[in-house]
Amino acid sequence: MARSNRPVSRRQAWWLLATALAASLPLAPQVPLWLSLAAGAAFIWRAALTWRQWRLPPRWLLVLLVIAGTAGVFLQYRTILGRTPGVALLLVFLALKLLELRAARDAVATALLCYFLVLGQFLFTQTIPTALLACLTVLITTATLLAASDDRPQPGQQIRRAGLMLAQALPFMLLLFVLFPRVQGPLWGIPQDRFSAVSGLSDTMAPGSIAQLSQSDAIAFRVQFKGEVPPQSQLYWRGPVMPSFDGRSWRVAQTLGAYSEVPYAGIGAAVDYEVTLEPHGKFWLFALELPATLPPESALTSDYQPIARQAVRSRMRYTQRAWPDAIAGQNEAPSILRSALALPKDGNPRMRAISASWRAQHGDDGAAILAEAENLFNRQLLIYTLNPPLLGADMVDEFLFDTKRGFCEHFAAAFVFALRAAGVPARVVAGYQGGEINPVDGYLVVRQYDAHAWAEVWIAGRGWVRLDPTAISAPSRINSNLAAAVPAGEGLPFLARGDLAWLKELRHRLDAVTNGWNQWVLGYNPQRQRDLLASLGMNEPDWRSMTAVLSVLCGAVMLGLTGWILRNRLRVDPALAAWRRFTARLAKRGIAWQPWEGPLAFGERAARQAPAHARSIREIAELYARLRYGPAPQTPDLAHLKLKINAFKP
Helix, strand or coil: CCHHHCECCHHHHHHHHHHHHHHHHHHHHHCCHHHHHHHHHHHHHHHHHHHHCCCCCCHHHHHHHHHHHHHHHHHHHCCCCCHHHHHHHHHHHHHHHHHHCCEHHHHHHHHHHHHHHHHHHCCCCCCHHHHHHHHHHHHHHHHHHHHHHCCCCCHHHHHHHHHHHHHHHHHHHHHHHHHCCCCCCCCCCCCCCCCCCCCCCCCEECCCHHHHHCCCCCEEEEEEECCCCCCHHHCEEEEEEECEECCCCEECCCCCCCECCCCCECCCCCEEEEEEECCCCCCECCEECCECCCCCCEEECCCCCEEECCCCCCCEEEEEEECCCCECCCCCCHHHHHHCCCCCCCCCHHHHHHHHHHHHHHCCCHHHHHHHHHHHHHHCCCEECCCCCCCCCCHHHHHHHHHCEECHHHHHHHHHHHHHHCCCCEEEEEEEECCEECCCCCCEEEEHHHEEEEEEEEECCCEEEEECCHHHHCHHHHHCCHHHHCCCCCCCCHHHCCCCHHHHHHHHHHHHHHHHHHHHHHCCCHHHHHHHHHHCCCCCCCHHHHHHHHHHHHHHHHHHHHHHHHHHHHCCCHHHHHHHHHHHHHHHCCCCCCCCCCHHHHHHHHHHHCHHHHHHHHHHHHHHHHHHHCCCCCHHHHHHHHHHHHHCCC
């Protein structure tokens, strides 16, 4: 019988079941509950078949189950193409493949299917725990492949053999990772699922929206400054600009790029930095106000909002330069100024009346009206809180004169409304403010709880001026952080708490490790590869030079591994080396030693086949067995064995 048609043994079935579980469990949160339960039922069924040695289900039943599973995936996702439907189908096929394990080739096919499912894990997440879990699964799957060809070694031995094979392949993997030409984006063309979950700022802002976002400690982006880090009060990360107001919500008016380069000039020293932006599913990029340069494949809207050409659905790294003292919009277009004055026809009568009095007193003097608005917010003694009360139709009036409690979106919305009602162009800018320096790697980490909203006011002769009304009532929010600004006792995100020093230290170290993984493994793109090769002396590498270097280094690794193997062969047990010489001499006479034969059993068989040398054969076999498996081998016995074998010439 051919080896590929050899029936699957009981031990091999257990190996395959363990591998299938290891490959499937990490994907359970990504697939529907019914599919996880169905796969679990198939695994239990396979375990019962192996334990009880029952017959496998008939093929017609498996065909029906395949059709049912494929139909279920199609009904769940309305397609069988894409990331999640494709992984779900692989899980269906794996679960059912276990129920038709008949021959060794079925075992190999199942193990290879598990390798594909390990790759499927990285379609959903590429974190360090995912990579470690995938390495463990690959180790188990490789051991299963070894067991598919020879299941006699114990599980520990199979794992060690698999680990040794993977360790030998590790240098080649590292060389290919560093030197193989990188491709921008993933190697596979799987379309994004339409409803992939993303987090971050929205293109609308209503009362409570940013306060809700500030309960999250997820990382929005990381920043590495080329020089000195600006003060906390200057770290305004500009995001979506919202000039449209419907009486309740503020909205982004446009996403089309108006400028391919910045339309204003900088004043003072520039700030250079690099941003590593987490995916958020929108088009906008975040830049320190005001951006002096634009990343590749991006543009600037007419309200100076940097946007990407495509939605940010994967981690993105770009370099930036900022002009903190830039003057923008001195000659602003009338259409933009009109949009920055638009208000609903009614609502908030108290604030409208106060704004009208400012207009009557100061006329077109926008700076004077701005000062009046600042004085109003200062007099109202407003409270900055993560738990603002619900507001009715006249939300500006209720916030300023009744509840006097709000988060940054309440402050920004009310301030812009007051200025517009007085005839001064103003708009809401959303983004992030501040961040925390990680002392381990020096990166500034900006989290979702750093989300913020502020006002931008147009003053004749000065252009657009940033004014943060939150800083009037809660300056500690701008100069320090969120925890320092909110009243004591309010719930804060876990990582925003400052009362656990050991937790902060642990968080910094974990963030630094994660950032290193993101920068040098997940973020090892063509540009980073070129930078690394340039630092190694390859200033302008092309595919020919990289192929030559890769070939030379892989050859060197092969020579090293070959030398290591030869060196280990020289360390073979001297008794075993002598025994191999003995069996080689008998093999020339047609008496071959099989690896599964013990020395005494082989000695008896060889003695029967060569009766003229039966006595010498039995003496050598008994002596070798005592040396090889006895409690305490003696040096004289080894010398005696070598003499016997040297004298043996059949």
